[in-house]
Amino acid sequence: MPFAENSISPDGGRPSVLVVDDEGPVRELLCRWLADAGCDCESAASADAALASLERRPVALVTLDINLPGVSGIELLPRIKETFLDTEVIMLTGRGDAHSAIAALSFGASGYLIKPVSPEELLFQARRCLERRQLLIDNRNYTQHLEARVHGQTMEIRQAHEETIHRLVTAASLRDEETGAHIRRVGLFSELLADAVGWPSDAAEQLRMAAPMHDVGKIGIPDAILRKPGKLTDEEYEIMKQHTVIGGEILAASRTPVLRLAHAIALAHHERWDGKGYPNGLSGDAIAEAARIVSLVDVYDALTHDRVYRPAFARGKVLEMMEAGAGTQFDPFLYRLFASLEPELHRINAENPDEIKEDLLAVLPSARDAGSHKKVVRPVTA
Secondary structure, rough: OOOOOOOOOOOOOEEEEEEOOOHHHHHHHHHHHHHHHOOEEEEEOHHHHHHHHHHHHHEEEEEEEEEOOOOOOHHHHHHHHOOOOEEEEEEEEEOOOOHHHHHHHOOOOOEEOOOOOOOOOOOOOOHHHHHHHHHOOOOOOOOHHHHHHHHHHHHHHHHHHHOOOOOOHHHHHHHHOOOOHHHHHHHHHHHHHHHOOOOOOHHHHHHHHHHHHOHHHHOOHHHHHHHOOOOOHHHHHHHHHHHHHHHHHOOOOOHHHHHHHHHHHHOOOOOOOOOOOOOOOHHHHHOOOOHHHHHHHHHHHHOOOOOOEEEOOHHHHHHHHHHOOOOEEEEEEOOOHHHHHHHHHHHHHHHHHOOOOOOHHHOOOOOOOHHHOOOOOOOOOO
């Protein structure tokens, strides 16, 4: 009975079908009907032969006899559905018991036929299965496309948000000696350490965006103090310390997770592990972990880069200097973890160099050896 002019494929193509039956005449008959309806057919007489065929060439549809030698069709069905997700299965059986039908449908069969079958019954079920398969594939592709679009748009929004933060913080830092590269590095260092601590990736990403705002409160510090090239007086230093409170006030009461995190950092990034920091004299775990992280990375970045009042310290000297503060200024656990990341820290530094400034180069001594640094006129934590 020819069916070529009425293909069962939903797209008019030639769907691939595997006929699995232990009876040779049945296999030949089913293959002929399906081939006449526009299918490319293969056949197998056992579960092992069927799996081998599917491994070589996955198909759109399997007609599967329940009574096979060795592994039965009911036992083979879940293996096919778990391994070949885009393969539809029609079960065939010579027994019309409800138990077999329920088992077949429960394991993922899309059709169920009782022998002897007619070509009309087979092709109707095959057409319905192939249409279902195509709908599932189209729906999955559409969902993946939407997810990709949403992910892309989300990334664009995050990048725009992060760029806005960087630009605003950079603008606020123009009165200070800090650079745009410093802002990027503090974010990247913070994310790296948060990842190492075990923060979820989205939380570490939020920290990368929030950390650059740690010194936003300096916008409220007078130029005479903020830009003073020499050491601050005790009175000036007390005023400088207020940048943490000012930053906390600027960032307070936000509903945005990034800004809430930035608020905690701005307020507490000069607190010390031993309780001798400011503005609130917090100690140990009472200091938000985000602030403890930024406290470390901010000092590291200050020591590894040139300042108007001194050149950068040598790479090997920086962690040695910071180690003296582990357990007093810094969270000792975070410091040890941070120190273990030195190769990655160095890579971030190399990929995000400071912009070359003529006024900076003019005042820097030529010696780069940390041992030649006789005078540091401003505390690195200020």
